[in-house]
Amino acid sequence: MSSEDTLIHSDDPRHPANLICTLCKQFFYNNWCTGTGGGISIKDPETSHYYLAPSGVQKEQMRPEDLFVMDAQTLDYLRAPKLYKPSACTPLFVACYQKKDAGAIIHTHSQNAVVCSLIFGDEFRIANIEQIKAIPSGKVDPVTMKPIALSFFDTLRIPIIENMAHEDELIDDLHKTFIDYPNTCAVIVRRHGIFVWGPAIDKAKIFNEAIDYLMELAIKMHKLGIPPDCGIGEEKKHLAGP
Ligand SMILES: CSC[C@@H](O)[C@@H](O)C(=O)COP(=O)(O)O
Ligand SMILES: [Zn+2]
Numbered sequence: 001m002s003s004e005d006t007l008i009h010s011d012d013p014r015h016p017a018n019l020i021c022t023l024c025k026q027f028f029y030n031n032w033c034t035g036t037g038g039g040i041s042i043k044d045p046e047t048s049h050y051y052l053a054p055s056g057v058q059k060e061q062m063r064p065e066d067l068f069v070m071d072a073q074t075l076d077y078l079r080a081p082k083l084y085k086p087s088a089c090t091p092l093f094v095a096c097y098q099k100k101d102a103g104a105i106i107h108t109h110s111q112n113a114v115v116c117s118l119i120f121g122d123e124f125r126i127a128n129i130e131q132i133k134a135i136p137s138g139k140v141d142p143v144t145m146k147p148i149a150l151s152f153f154d155t156l157r158i159p160i161i162e163n164m165a166h167e168d169e170l171i172d173d174l175h176k177t178f179i180d181y182p183n184t185c186a187v188i189v190r191r192h193g194i195f196v197w198g199p200a201i202d203k204a205k206i207f208n209e210a211i212d213y214l215m216e217l218a219i220k221m222h223k224l225g226i227p228p229d230c231g232i233g234e235e236k237k238h239l240a241g242p
Contacts, residue, residue, distance in 0.1 A: 004078070004079045007049065007069045008051075008065060008067055008069065008079065009064060009065075015064075016042035017051055017064035017067050018064060019042060020040050020042055020051055020067060021062050024038075024040055024059040024060055025060045027040070027059070027108060028060030030108075032108035032212075033108060034060075034109070036056050036058055037193070038059060038106075038107050038108045038109045039053045039087050040104065040201075041053070041089070041093040041105050042103070042104045042201050043072070043097060043102070043104065045103065048072040049069050049070065049072060049078060050069070050072060050093065050097060051069055052069075052070060052087050052090055052093065053086075054067070054068065054083075054087065055084065055086060056085075057084065066081055066084065067081075068081065068090075070094075075094065088167035088168065089105075089107050089167050091168045091171050092167065092170060092171060092174055093105045093107075095171060095175065095178075100178065101199070102197035102198065102199070103199045103201065103203070104198060104200060104201035105196070105197040106195070106196045106197070106204050108193050108194055108196075108208065108212075109192065110194055112212050112215035112219060113188050113192075113194035113215055114191060114192065115215075115219050116160075116215045117188050117189070117190035117192075118190075118191070119218075119219065119222055121160070122160055123158065123160060124158040124160055124215065125156065125158075125229035126155070126156050126221075126229055127154065127155040127156070127231070128153060128155075129152075129228075131210050131213050131217075132151075132154060132210075132214065133149050133150060133151065133152060134206055134209075134210035135156055135207060135210055135211065136185055136198075137151075137154065137183060138182060138184070139183070155229055158184055158188055159180065159188070160189075161174065161176075161177060161190065162189075163190050163191050185198060186207065194208075194211070194212075194215075196208040196211060214228075224238075
């Protein structure tokens with residue numbers, strides 16, 4: 001096996017090259033990564049190499065040998081399949097690795113994200129819902145040094161940025177959200193989808209699923225006339241009815 005191939009061939013189902021393929025298949029069936037849209041990038045916790053999908057391929061049909069591998073220091077490709085170009089999301093994924101210390105980034109074209117971006121302005125907000133507790137607050141417990149999750153009584157806030165003609169043109173607004181929302185683990189892109197990151201792929205997956213659930217719920221609440229960020233008990237005032 002060539003040295004390039006050892007980067008992507010492993011019997012371990014949790015190897016980044018295998019995980020990207022497995023999860024993209026799952027995400028396809030969730031309607032999150034269809035028609036070549038969306039994708040996942042994972043940083044190998046052992047080597048720190050970035051694993052990236054090729055651009056414009058059916059993400060659910062990818063095989064480990066289709067993947068790009070990037071050196072985290074030089075940003076040179078250690079492996080670049082000749083048939084493909086790297087994902088158009090690569091500069092955004094790299095920004096999340098470098099500025100947010102991400103261990104993995106998930107990009108979906110979730111319709112819940114798209115509809116929320118049409119309903120809400122520059123920020124998606126939802127409060128007092130149990131599932132919020134799956135999302136990190138961005139704060140760390142000073143004793144255990146473990147991340148603190150949002151509480152049931154908190155408001156989740158996710159910035160919404162405008163879409164552009166090309167993925168790499170989102171970079172300036174993404175950087176701006178890193179400053180304006182230092183605690184966020186996600187950015188919604190209007191009429192496009194969402195980027196969600198975490199310290200490792202398992203966490204990023206949990207955050208993405210929880211946020212998608214909350215966006216779907218917010219759409220249902222909005223349809224009932226209930227602002228998703230309204231206080232506990234306030235919903236009765238907003239409910240349409242006789
Ligand atoms: C359906 S095209 C979607 C792309 O422009 C982009 O938004 C995307 O999510 C995937 O880009 P890709 O370069 O295929 O990884
Ligand atoms: Zn996209």
